Amino acid sequence: MTIDKEKIIVMLSAVALLIASGLFYSYAVADANASDTIKEYKPSVSSQEYEKRYKEFYGNFTEQMAEEGNPADLTLDDGRDLFSTVAGSKGKSCASCHGKDGKKLKGAATSYPKYDASLKGIKTLALQINMCRKNKMGAKPMKYESYDQLALDLFVKSLSNGMLINVSINGPARPFYEKGKAFYYKRMGQLNFSCAICHVKYAGHKARANLISNNRHHADHWPSYRLKWAKTGSLQRRFRGCTKNMRAKPLPYQSDLYRDMELYMTYISNGLPIKVPGFRM
Numbered sequence: 001m002t003i004d005k006e007k008i009i010v011m012l013s014a015v016a017l018l019i020a021s022g023l024f025y026s027y028a029v030a031d032a033n034a035s036d037t038i039k040e041y042k043p044s045v046s047s048q049e050y051e052k053r054y055k056e057f058y059g060n061f062t063e064q065m066a067e068e069g070n071p072a073d074l075t076l077d078d079g080r081d082l083f084s085t086v087a088g089s090k091g092k093s094c095a096s097c098h099g100k101d102g103k104k105l106k107g108a109a110t111s112y113p114k115y116d117a118s119l120k121g122i123k124t125l126a127l128q129i130n131m132c133r134k135n136k137m138g139a140k141p142m143k144y145e146s147y148d149q150l151a152l153d154l155f156v157k158s159l160s161n162g163m164l165i166n167v168s169i170n171g172p173a174r175p176f177y178e179k180g181k182a183f184y185y186k187r188m189g190q191l192n193f194s195c196a197i198c199h200v201k202y203a204g205h206k207a208r209a210n211l212i213s214n215n216r217h218h219a220d221h222w223p224s225y226r227l228k229w230a231k232t233g234s235l236q237r238r239f240r241g242c243t244k245n246m247r248a249k250p251l252p253y254q255s256d257l258y259r260d261m262e263l264y265m266t267y268i269s270n271g272l273p274i275k276v277p278g279f280r281m
């Protein structure tokens with residue numbers, strides 16, 4: 001198939017248009033007097049209904065492009081090479097402990113993020129990998145969202161492809177889950193939006209040339225390649241992007257609240273198969 005460039009441009013500008021549009025501003029104004037406590041919304045549509053609308057709206061455009069070749073597949077291959085590359089003062093590679101091509105880590109990603117006692121907080125997969133580099137290899141932690149960090153994270157996650165997400169919010173994880181959820185519902189920024197207003201309350205609604213997604217599937221396909229970035233990126237990069245669109249200040253990668261929110265969002269995706277790398281507009 002040949003890629004229809006015009007279609008891409010139209011869709012990309014649609015994202016910009018949505019953000020710029022006053023459409024949602026009127027929602028925000030209408031809700032501006034609501035109190036700060038969590039007010040849960042009833043999802044406007046079920047995830048099945050959203051999937052149906054998505055197909056009607058975009059066709060199978062992204063699937064087709066991903067089939068043509070997802071550029072993130074090359075990043076994944078680089079991650080596989082990094083896995084067996086020796087680094088740090090102890091002369092080890094990841095493969096020294098976790099087996100050739102990570103065979104002992106199959107399924108490991110399904111339970112992340114999770115509570116970690118040494119952190120007294122939530123440990124994402126990215127954080128676990130950096131802990132291994134530092135503590136087990138004597139190597140420098142990788143900078144979050146750097147190419148190598150994403151590649152390794154993507155490779156380790158791909159070892160769980162097709163396996164069902166199964167994160168726990170029991171016991172000590174619970175308060176962090178609650179914090180992540182509260183953050184998702186918190187109004188912020190000049191527009192006084194919350195994440196939940198769009199991805200729960202108005203999910204499945206058309207806003208000009210855009211369709212807002214239901215959050216059920218938000219955590220099953222990251223890291224993903226995104227056309228808008230022309231790059232592979234993480235779920236937390238997406239958090240930062242949407243935070244900026246809300247005209248609020250994005251938090252640093254792997255900050256406490258983003259890790260808590262990643263737990264909350266991954267819990268919503270429990271029971272879905274991991275599918276990385278994703279491909280998004």
Ligand code: HEC
Nearest residue numbers: 092093094096097098105108128129132133136137152156
């Ligand atoms: C010297 C051995 C060693 C090396 C080298 C090592 N790890 Fe680990 N890794 C461990 C041990 C032991 C654990 C179990 C948890 C702990 O003790 O921190 C672990 C845990 C993990 C987990 C979580 C597994 C689970 O089931 O929760 C992942 C993912 C992981 N390592 C990835 C990596 C990656 C990627 C690298 C290379 C950057 C690496 N490790 C290097 C020993 C190692």
Ligand code: HEC
Nearest residue numbers: 024193194195198210211212213218238239242243246280
């Ligand atoms: C003004 C509405 C709006 C708000 C508020 C908003 N988003 Fe989004 N978000 C979008 C749009 C539009 C997209 C791109 C299309 C889609 O997937 O919905 C998107 C995409 C996403 C995606 C990627 C979905 C996928 O399938 O890959 C994630 C994750 C996400 N947003 C998280 C958040 C988080 C976290 C917040 C709060 C910090 C937030 N969003 C706030 C509109 C919004």
